[in-house]
Amino acid sequence: MVSLRRVRADVAIYARGYMRSRVGLFFSLAFPIILILLFGAIFGGSSGPVKVYVQNDDGGQASLAFVQALNRPGTLQTVSVDPSQNFSQYLLLHSSSNGIVIPPGFSADYAAHTPVNVTIYGDPASSTSGIVLGVTDAVINAFNLNAAHESQVIGTRSLSIQSYGYIDFLIPGMVGFAILVSPMFALVNVSSQYKRDKIFKQLSLTPLTKTEWLFSKILFYCALTAVSFALMMLFGRYVFHARVLPTVGVVPFLLLGPFFFVSLGMLVGTVSTSVESAAVVGNLITFPMMFLSGTFFPVNTMPGYLQTIARVLPLYYVIEGLNDVMIYGNYQDALGDLAVLAVVSLVAFALAVRFFKWRED
Numbered sequence: 001m002v003s004l005r006r007v008r009a010d011v012a013i014y015a016r017g018y019m020r021s022r023v024g025l026f027f028s029l030a031f032p033i034i035l036i037l038l039f040g041a042i043f044g045g046s047s048g049p050v051k052v053y054v055q056n057d058d059g060g061q062a063s064l065a066f067v068q069a070l071n072r073p074g075t076l077q078t079v080s081v082d083p084s085q086n087f088s089q090y091l092l093l094h095s096s097s098n099g100i101v102i103p104p105g106f107s108a109d110y111a112a113h114t115p116v117n118v119t120i121y122g123d124p125a126s127s128t129s130g131i132v133l134g135v136t137d138a139v140i141n142a143f144n145l146n147a148a149h150e151s152q153v154i155g156t157r158s159l160s161i162q163s164y165g166y167i168d169f170l171i172p173g174m175v176g177f178a179i180l181v182s183p184m185f186a187l188v189n190v191s192s193q194y195k196r197d198k199i200f201k202q203l204s205l206t207p208l209t210k211t212e213w214l215f216s217k218i219l220f221y222c223a224l225t226a227v228s229f230a231l232m233m234l235f236g237r238y239v240f241h242a243r244v245l246p247t248v249g250v251v252p253f254l255l256l257g258p259f260f261f262v263s264l265g266m267l268v269g270t271v272s273t274s275v276e277s278a279a280v281v282g283n284l285i286t287f288p289m290m291f292l293s294g295t296f297f298p299v300n301t302m303p304g305y306l307q308t309i310a311r312v313l314p315l316y317y318v319i320e321g322l323n324d325v326m327i328y329g330n331y332q333d334a335l336g337d338l339a340v341l342a343v344v345s346l347v348a349f350a351l352a353v354r355f356f357k358w359r360e361d
Contacts, residue, residue, distance in 0.1 A: 002215065006208050010216035018186075018220070028182040029228055032174045033235050036167075039296065040240045043166040049077040050128045052098040053091060057083045060107025062143075066118075069139045070100070076135050088121070097123035098132045113147060164243060164327055171236040171244045172322035173295040178228040179257035180295075180315050183221040184265040184286055190217075191269025191356075192278035204358030211353055214266055221258040229254060249325030249334055256341045257318045263348035270355050294319045317341045 018024055054070070056063050070076050081090055081099075091099050099121035109116035120136055122129030194200050203213065229250070236242035268285065272278035292306060293299070293315035299307055310316045321337030324330040 002209070002212055003207075007212050007216045007219065010208060010213060011220050014216060014220055018224075024182075024186065027185075028178065028224055029231060032178045032228060032232055035177070036170060036174055036232060036235055037239070039170055040167045040236075043170075049075055050098065050131050051077050051079060051096070052100060052132050053081050053087075053094065053096060054078045054100045054102070055081040055083060055085065055087045055090075056102045057104045058102050058106035059083075062107035062110040063102045066102060066106070066139065066143065069142065070135065073135060075131060091121060097121060097126060098129055100132070100136060110143070110147060167236065167240045167242045168244055168327055169294075169298055169323065170296070171232055171242050172326050173319055174232055175225075175229050175254075175322055176257070176293065176315055176319040177290065177295045178232070179225055179254070179318055180261055180286065180290060182224060182228075183217070183258050183262040185282060186221075187217060187262050187265025188269045188272075188278050188282035189275070191266050192272055192275040195270065196275055200358050210356050210358065214262070214349075214352060214356065217266070218259050218262045221262050222255055225254050225258050244326040245329070247325050247329070249331055250322065252338050253318055253321050253325075253341070256338065256345050260314055260341065260345040260348055263345065263352040266352040267348060267355060270352065270357070289313045289315045292316075294323075314341065314344050 052070070054067055056067060067078055067080075070078050078100075081087060087099060087101055091097060101119040101121075103116060103119070106116055106118075108114075118136070118140065120133055122132055194203075229246075233244070233246050236244060264285070265282065268281050269278045272281055292302075292310045293313050294310065295315070299310045299316065299320075302310065317337040317340045321334045321341070324334035324337065
């Protein structure tokens with residue numbers, strides 16, 4: 001029988017020791033906040049219009065209207081280049097690959113419905129060049145439509161749908177980061193050190209059982225994760241205005257996540273032959289999972305083979321489930337993520353208890 005009194009006492013003892021560790025508190029509570037502030041500042045804001053250099057070799061009314069149309073959406077910021085300049089050399093001197101050249105006679109050809117080509121400079125590997133090409137193509141299509149019909153025939157109407165930015169996906173990812181890092185590294189270190197220093201042997205002389213000891217660590221890291229979650233929500237919503245919701249659907253992930261990673265960390269530390277080997281194995285498990293599970297960048301932006309690998313990693317289901325409940329309110333898919341997480345957590349816990357020994361043979 002598991003004694004809740006012994007579990008509670010062990011949680012209190014472990015918590016006091018943990019709170020004295022400034023390094024542990026920093027990586028558990030402060031470090032995820034620093035990452036949110038850093039990545040949120042880099043990727044969370046608006047990037048502003050793309051600068052594009054325009055050389056107007058025509059100067060007629062139609063070419064001036066064309067340049068004005070390029071600026072109108074606010075996506076591009078045109079910079080005029082004197083027609084006397086060597087345009088290719090000018091782009092190189094200004095460290096840019098984005099440019100548009102309007103040829104001589106553009107206005108006359110446009111009025112006479114004579115084909116005329118606008119030259120677009122760009123780097124196929126650059127995302128900004130794709131933006132320049134897209135906006136320019138849209139303006140050209142509008143001019144062609146106007147030339148063909150003298151008035152616009154087909155219009156557009158806009159329907160708004162709520163869109164989410166990078167910071168909205170970063171918050172669930174960083175919650176998953178906290179769920180992974182704190183219990184995993186701590187239990188790998190604690191279990192391997194306790195085994196080396198014979199502390200487990202001393203604990204075997206107390207009424208505390210192996211299951212109670214492990215369960216107390218799970219309870220502690222569930223509580224620590226809840227505090228970390230609250231801090232990240234606070235900073236995300238009030239500093240970067242993240243549109244994530246702290247719904248009740250988050251709670252199962254804040255419980256099952258630490259449950260799995262405490263068990264996994266305990267298992268790694270227990271089966272390792274030394275503290276050093278335990279740290280190596282822990283890093284080999286943690287770092288690929290950290291970067292491939294959607295912690296910092298959405299999994300659906302990765303190559304197909306990496307997406308397949310990500311779906312094998314337990315942290316993927318933690319972060320996907322948090323995205324489902326905090327962003328989309330999609331509880332049906334979240335239940336599937338929870339089911340996977342529950343199964344792997346029970347397996348990891350059973351293996352940790354199975355291989356966890358008070359005394360070495």
